[in-house]
Amino acid sequence: MADIVSVRDVQKTYDSGFQALKTVSLDIREGEVLALLGPNGAGKTTLISLICGIARLTGGTITVGGHDVVTDYRATRRLIGLVPQELHLDPFEKVINAMRFTRGLFGFPQDDALIEKVLRRLALWEKRDSRIIELSGGMKRRVLIAKALAHSPRILFLDEPSAGVDVELRKDMWRIVDELKKDGVTIILTTHYIEEAEAIADRIAVIDKGEIKLIQEKAELMRQMGRKQMIIELQQPVDAVPDTLAPYGLELGEGGTLVYSYDTRGERTGITKLLSDISAAGLTLRDVQTHQSSLEDIFVDLVQGDAQ
Amino acid sequence: MNLHAIRAIYTFEMNRALRTLLQSVVSPILSTSLYFVVFGAAIGSRIETVEGVSYGAFIVPGLIMLSVLVQSVSAASFGIFAPKYSGAIYELLSAPASFIEVTAGYVLAAATRSLVIGLIILGTSFLFIDITILHPFWMIGFLMLTCLSFALFGFIIGIWARNFEQLQLVPMLIVTPLVFLGGSFYSITMLPPVWQTITLFNPVVYLVSGFRWAFFGAADVSVGWSVLAIAGFTLVCLAVIAWIFRTGYRLRK
Structure with a gap:
């Protein structure tokens, strides 16, 4: 055009x-x-x-x-x-x-x-x-x-x-x-x-x-800028991220959930390995949800990032 | 030349005048009739003649000028002030119309409106007084030029005014006193010599005098001066408008 x-x-x-x-x-x-x-x-x-x-x-x-x-x-x-x-x-x-x-x-x-x-x-x-x-x-x-x-x-x-x-x-x-x-x-x-x-x-x-x-x-x-998050709900909520899962950079979510952020552009998202490591750590999955960041998140990141 | 734009603004302004027909037409007829009753009949009956014409007839040109000047200024000033005030000016500023075209639309509409009012007052005066117009073409010419020049002046006031108070200020505090002191209701030869000289600095004297000459063939100042005064005033207004449009004064940020 x-x-x-x-x-x-x-x-x-x-x-x-x-x-x-x-x-x-x-x-x-x-x-x-x-x-x-x-x-x-x-x-x-x-x-x-x-x-x-x-x-x-x-x-x-x-x-x-x-x-x-x-x-x-x-x-x-x-x-x-x-x-x-x-x-x-x-x-x-x-x-x-x-x-x-x-x-x-x-x-x-x-x-x-x-x-x-x-x-x-x-x-x-x-x-x-x-x-x-x-x-x-x-x-x-x-x-x-x-x-x-x-x-x-x-x-x-x-x-x-x-x-x-x-x-x-x-x-x-x-x-x-x-x-x-x-x-x-x-x-x-x-x-x-x-x-x-x-x-x-x-x-x-x-x-x-x-x-x-x-x-x-x-x-x-x-x-490019969209991050995706996976919220992992466990049978028994945790109050800390297990050490064995530290390499994934997990965060503790609401109600003892684990939150995994990953880049949708990557060839490998690391989800399969994460899930198997969660299982190996003796945790049982109850539910898994994913969330795509909206334009609003991107916008706030840009404007706030500039302000900082 | 964007003639469509001139026509659009002119039509819009004339529609506005028609919407307020009562105020535009009935009010000047009523006030003129009152002037005739009070000055023409009541007071005029005690005055013999002024410059050879009856007092009632003598004030007709002045009365027409009074209304025409005030109406030209107020119609043109409000015309451009209203979109400034409402914000609709964005449309004029973003249109493919030059400032000359925009001015022409507003000024021609305001001048038409005051010309019509002037003619209505003239018609009304025939109901009260016998008048013969010696130079009808000059009379119409003077009237049209006055309508145009004071509409230009009003347009400047409308751009300058930031609020309604300022919009009223000039017509109320400058135009009306100038008309009253400009020989509308008396011949300036009736004044003491010092005041006669001071009065000559009042531009309205030349308008009223020239206009009265067109009616009765008698004038306080020569007709040549009157024509020059109106032409000069029009040129000054045009120069100010050209400057406003070049600089965007109070219009374009």
Whole structure:
């Protein structure tokens, strides 16, 4: 896949002196779903604002579809749709007019068929003549998405799409992302919900304190950094790890269980030998469970590891 | 040129004006009628003529200017302040529209709105007083230029204002006093000589005077000066807006 967004050595320092981005370089591939993962204040929204033209670059360059975001902003911005984090809407405007406004603003003639298609996709068609103030919070968020799609962008930025929405709407949002991806739209979402990145992203970039800590295929990332744990429950709980099992680096788990951590990448996990050594140590197995570390564990490791 | 963007902003702003039709139209008609009753009928009956016209007719251009200036400033300032306040400004900043196009959308809408109000007040005045407009094309020209220039001024105020208080401050504390002291309800020749000189520093004097000339053919200052004053004020506003857009002042972080 070719890169559709290219961020090169981008820096951003606000007038207050706060350095939101140190030096960030990042390439976003056409058609992918990229999750920008990071704690609050990491620089996620700043990075999006710079790509979309809401904030000014302090240093570096950004190109979108091969065009520079500063010198050729008309070309870049027509390609981009942005769904902001907050519900920034004119409360007294009708849903359909709000969409028409965005489409016009982005330089496109009105297209009622397209507006109907987008509103139907977002289950907003019945509400098209409602004023935004009359809608629920979840509906308002859908309106923001509808507005961002009003000019059929090739790139969609979703800034914290799940902040403050219920589970049903979140799942709905994931479905919409999936449909848009199938249409070939490149989607960049910022989130601090790991579950979200894990569920819908193709690649994950972790950003913290204004720097990209890592960018990788989600599956690869989980394979490389994913540890697996085996929790061994014994007939007679133990209060210490037997000396003969010391080479395995076992830990004592809750309720006198033994916890064995192993690397899924290894050719040999050592499980067979461990189980036979447990038996040789005179212990009897009652149950065995395994646990794959989640993206959340990986993320916490990365961010905490940096802090230490 | 992104004409679709100008049209989108213009339509949005005009829809907003239509939503508040009562406030936009009925309120100026009512206040103008009150002015006519109080100044035109009650007080005006005790005043013979000013510069050869009845007092009731004499105040018509001033009354129109008063409403048009206040309405232009408030409509344009609120127009750009509202998305700043609600956060919806993100859309304007991330759109493929230049600052010229954004300004044009808001300013044209505010100017249209105040022009309509100005014409409604003129129509209302016909109900109370007999007026003949000597130079109708100049009258419309002055009115349109004033609407545009003060909408530009209002747009600057809307970008500058950080809160509702600041938004109200300039129209309330600067525009209204300038209009009242700018010869709206009197000829500046009625003032003592010192005050006549001081008044000449008030830009509104030139607007009201030029506008009144278009009605009655008499003016406190020459029409040439009035045209120059409006054109100068428009240019200053355009220069400030160009600077705002180049630096991103209070818009782009």
